[in-house]
Amino acid sequence: xxxxxxxxxxxQQREQLFLDTARQVIREHxxxxxxxxxxxxxxxxxxxxxxxxxxxxEDIMCALCADGIEYLLTLLNQMMNFEGRPREKSVIIALSxxxxxxxxxxxxxxxxAARNTNIRQKASPERLEASDNADERITRLIKEQIRAxxxxxxxxxxxxxxxxxxxxxxWALSLGMIALYEASDLISSIEFSxxxxxxxxxxxxxxxxxxxxxxxxxxxxxxxxCNATKLLENNTDAPSIGSTLGILK
Amino acid sequence: xxxxxxxxxxxQQREQLFLDTARQVIREHxxxxxxxxxxxxxxxxxxxxxxxxxxxxEDIMCALCADGIEYLLTLLNQMMNFEGRPREKSVIIALSxxxxxxxxxxxxxxxxAARNTNIRQKASPERLEASDNADERITRLIKEQIRAxxxxxxxxxxxxxxxxxxxxxxWALSLGMIALYEASDLISSIEFSxxxxxxxxxxxxxxxxxxxxxxxxxxxxxxxxCNATKLLENNTDAPSIGSTLGILK
DNA sequence: TCATAATGTGACGCTGCGTCAAATTATGGC
DNA sequence: GCCATAATTTGACGCAGCGTCACATTATGA
Numbered sequence: 001x002x003x004x005x006x007x008x009x010x011x012q013q014r015e016q017l018f019l020d021t022a023r024q025v026i027r028e029h030x031x032x033x034x035x036x037x038x039x040x041x042x043x044x045x046x047x048x049x050x051x052x053x054x055x056x057x058e059d060i061m062c063a064l065c066a067d068g069i070e071y072l073l074t075l076l077n078q079m080m081n082f083e084g085r086p087r088e089k090s091v092i093i094a095l096s097x098x099x100x101x102x103x104x105x106x107x108x109x110x111x112x113a114a115r116n117t118n119i120r121q122k123a124s125p126e127r128l129e130a131s132d133n134a135d136e137r138i139t140r141l142i143k144e145q146i147r148a149x150x151x152x153x154x155x156x157x158x159x160x161x162x163x164x165x166x167x168x169x170x171w172a173l174s175l176g177m178i179a180l181y182e183a184s185d186l187i188s189s190i191e192f193s194x195x196x197x198x199x200x201x202x203x204x205x206x207x208x209x210x211x212x213x214x215x216x217x218x219x220x221x222x223x224x225x226c227n228a229t230k231l232l233e234n235n236t237d238a239p240s241i242g243s244t245l246g247i248l249k
Numbered sequence: 250x251x252x253x254x255x256x257x258x259x260x261q262q263r264e265q266l267f268l269d270t271a272r273q274v275i276r277e278h279x280x281x282x283x284x285x286x287x288x289x290x291x292x293x294x295x296x297x298x299x300x301x302x303x304x305x306x307e308d309i310m311c312a313l314c315a316d317g318i319e320y321l322l323t324l325l326n327q328m329m330n331f332e333g334r335p336r337e338k339s340v341i342i343a344l345s346x347x348x349x350x351x352x353x354x355x356x357x358x359x360x361x362a363a364r365n366t367n368i369r370q371k372a373s374p375e376r377l378e379a380s381d382n383a384d385e386r387i388t389r390l391i392k393e394q395i396r397a398x399x400x401x402x403x404x405x406x407x408x409x410x411x412x413x414x415x416x417x418x419x420w421a422l423s424l425g426m427i428a429l430y431e432a433s434d435l436i437s438s439i440e441f442s443x444x445x446x447x448x449x450x451x452x453x454x455x456x457x458x459x460x461x462x463x464x465x466x467x468x469x470x471x472x473x474x475c476n477a478t479k480l481l482e483n484n485t486d487a488p489s490i491g492s493t494l495g496i497l498k
Numbered sequence: 499t500c501a502t503a504a505t506g507t508g509a510c511g512c513t514g515c516g517t518c519a520a521a522t523t524a525t526g527g528c
Numbered sequence: 529g530c531c532a533t534a535a536t537t538t539g540a541c542g543c544a545g546c547g548t549c550a551c552a553t554t555a556t557g558a
Contacts, residue, residue, distance in 0.1 A: 032367040035514060046538045051516065109366060115432035117358060118281040128435060136438035161450060164440045168429060169451040173418070176425025180417060183364040186377060189385035191413045201410060202418040205458030206451070284545060295507045300547065499558100506553070513546085522537070528530085 015053045017043055019067060022060050026106045031061070031113065058122035062131050065114040068107055069134035072100050076141060079228055086149035087212050088224045093142055094170045094203055095225060098196060101178045112179060142167045154213040169206055174199060200225065264302045266292055268316060271309050275355045280310070280362065307371035311380050314363040317356055318383035321349050325390060328477055335398035336461050337473045342391055343419045343452055344474060347445060350427045361428060391416045403462040418455055423448060449474065 021042050025034050036057060040047045054060045076096055080089060101108035113119050120128060146163050149155035157163070180187070181195045192198075204216035270291050274283050285306060289296045303309045325345055329338060350357035362368050369377060395412050398404035406412070429436070430444045441447075453465035 030367060032370075036516080037514070040539095047516080048518085048538055049536085052536085055516095057515075105366075112361065112365065112428070115428055115435070116361065117354075117431065118279060120432070120435060121281075132435055132437055135436050139436075139438045162440065162442065165442060165447050165450060168426065168439065168447055169422070169454065172425030172429050172451070173422050173455075174425065175428055176421030176423065177417065179361070179364055179424055179428070180421050182366065183369070186364070186369060186381055187384050187388075188381055189388045190417065191411065192417075193411065193414060198414050198417055201414060202421070202455070205418065206422075206455045207458070209454030209456070209458030285547080286545070289508095296547080297507055297549085298505085301506085304547095306546075501558090502556085504553105504555070507549105507551085509550100510548085511546105512548105513544105515542105515544085517541085517543105518538105519540100520538085522535105524535070525533085527532090 062123040062127040066131040086145040311372040311376040315380040335394040
């Protein structure tokens, strides 16, 4: 029993090592620089061993993606403890997604890619489930805010509008905005203001449209953001995301 | 001179043939089913000839993407002739993007992929420019509506908000929503209502947030959509997108 | 009719994925 | 400590698909 758990621990550690290595490679050379060979070389294991953990490259990508969201969640959960109106918290959630993307654009490529049919078709069912799980936890967080807002009267569900749809709105807006900004060097027809600014503003418009109180005209969400951002920035650097080993500096 | 233009015409025709073939392959087998070999085989040319037209696979993907947007634009331009308030037209633009994605999900994968660094880095400068060009024309269309709305008093630009930012909002919302719905089978934590319904609703909220009149409570945009949708559906099937040859049914 | 230029071809080399038989290492009974 | 057996690790191998280029084919026009 003891032996077994030690083995399992070692396996888990190695898996984490592979993932950290993969993440590092992606940060340095982009998703296209990630190959199974490279992971094996850096970790000084063989390709075969890497394949004991992951069915294919796409499997690693999905795992990284889920891991990233998981990490975001730990940060968010910390932040959710502060006292504040539900709308404040919603804004923070949406923007933290963006902060993550701004800090690690290569990894955000992953988050977009992992929503792509071709990737998902190849990844193993277990990874997909893990990925789904991470998504679920993040949507739960958002939905909690919506429900809280409804409960305290800040928000009223209009006829024919569901909580799930309200959850999709800011999510889609953030995701789409990040995707567009990632490609902003390609899009010459738009003058791109700082992404944070634009998303903040559009998000306010959207939530104002929901009639989610306090409306942006009645409240200074900038202050909320400012505090939360500081909190996040202090934290993000600490450990390599998802790594308990800190092998990769 | 005459010979030269004939030659050029032939070249152009062949390029279109390659593109149509590639599109067809993607529709049938997804982006991952697209290989240079397959295109060569189907068209009964050799790989080398395909490479005379496109520098690499990513180059074809970018070209297809630009072509798709170009096609969307021709449809949109037709529709823009109807009498209507600027907000009506904006809603139509955003939703037609979605209709295109719903009809050809494989191709929408392309639109997402073409915004991805790894693809863009490989494509040729010329393709990127063509792609940028298509984007520009579509943003111009959106911005026209915004400016028209400002001019006729339906919309007032708030302090610190630019036309470009207002253009990014609905664009990001649509793009993000489509991306999320593409992955909806993976996301079990959300109950997905029909995508059109959700996007329509969220878009209304966003534009209401802009205080873009007439507000959704004051006007039935559903009717606008309904008419426009019919128009689009009749048209979309006619020619294979971008193809003047109609070789592929 | 033939020399020359333009165009098209597919065999080839390369990279990176994923596999699997063989080598290496760990385990546990004596 | 020794050996049989099981578990783990390895890297050579086969394969697919990309992109190239020397050669083959076709067009041009003198």
